[in-house]
Amino acid sequence: MxxxxxxxxxxxxxxxxxxxxxxxxxxxxxxxxxxxxxxxxxxxxxxxxxxxxxxxxxxxxxxxxxxxxxxxxxxxxxxxxxxxxxxxxxxxxxxxxxxxxxxxxxxxxxxxxxxxxxxxxxxxxxxxxxKLSAEEKSTMLNGLLNLIHDLNRSGVISIQRMCYSCSNYSKENGEHYCNLLKSVLADNELRVDCPEHQLPAGN
Ligand code: SF4
Missing domain, CATH: 1.10.10.10 (Winged helix-like DNA-binding domain superfamily/Winged helix DNA-binding domain)
Structure with missing residues (x-):
């Protein structure tokens, strides 16, 4: 329903x-x-x-x-x-x-x-x-990033330059990793508008 x-x-x-x-x-x-x-x-x-x-x-x-x-x-x-x-x-x-x-x-x-x-x-x-605590900010950022990524995948909103849609991003054992920066990204370091963002091949 x-x-x-x-x-x-x-x-x-x-x-x-x-x-x-x-x-x-x-x-x-x-x-x-x-x-x-x-x-x-x-x-x-x-x-x-x-x-x-x-x-x-x-x-x-x-x-x-x-x-x-x-x-x-x-x-x-x-x-x-x-x-x-x-x-x-x-x-x-x-x-x-x-x-x-x-x-x-x-x-x-x-x-x-x-x-x-x-x-x-x-x-x-x-x-x-x-005014939010560091944990509240991190939870909010992650919730919003997931929401934006889903809306992007379903075609509601267009261009996104966030980690989740980047060819340099990977996640292993629950850890976010940027293959360009060669660095683990903490939950509160994930980017929404990254100058180095690269679309995966075919996009
Ligand atoms: S290049 Fe930028 S958008 Fe891509 S994974 Fe690294 S930090 Fe995230």
Missing amino acids: KHSSFNVTEQNQRIESRIVVALERISEAFRVLLWNESKERSLSPIQIQILIFIQFHSTEKCKISYLADEFNMTKATISDSVRVLLAKEMLSKETDPSDSRSYTLSLTNQGRIVAKEVSFFASALEKPID
């Missing part, structure tokens, strides 16, 4: 439903925080997310098609947002010499200043997490 997580009577009988509703509340917090930042800067939420993404990721990821996959949006929607950021001189583009239709995006000096400031939009969420 199917359960609606939002049916209050059923929800109170099932911890799974309460977790889903709690996650929905957290996603609402992100939406509100991003929206507040967006009003203050006269930028749309996705324009802010694009600036932050470009600030912290390597050049080959700063392309329209990658951004569209990253944010689960169409290329047309991302292109519209990028056009505004180019017009506001927060981004510049460099055309690929081998394909004039393809280009990479980078921050201008002005864009770098704005990106740095807006990148703190979710700081209010760090404060309550800070």
Whole structure:
């Protein structure tokens, strides 16, 4: 039988439903925080997310098609947002010499200043997490990583750069291991967005 997580009577009988509703509340917090930042800067939420993404990721990821996959949006929607950021001189583009239709995006000096400031939009969420014990943080991180990995495998969300989806990751005798760093990773060291992440062959 199917359960609606939002049916209050059923929800109170099932911890799974309460977790889903709690996650929905957290996603609402992100939406509100991003929206507040967006009003203050006269930028749309996705324009802010694009600036932050470009600030912290390597050049080959700063392309329209990658951004569209990253944010689960169409290329047309991302292109519209990028056009505004180019017009506001927060981004510049460099055309690929081998394909004039393809280009990479980078921050201008002005864009770098704005990106740095807006990148703190979710700081209010760090404060309550800070109050948790080390064990609670580790349990939370692992629960969330498993959830994200499952949602990625079932096609609900696209690109993930986490240990569980990385060709360098292995698990032996209950221990996480990174074959690139040649190091055991403790539960609380597993990464969500790793610059060295590599998709397994065939992906
Ligand atoms: S390369 Fe990064 S994502 Fe991959 S296993 Fe190592 S730490 Fe995790």
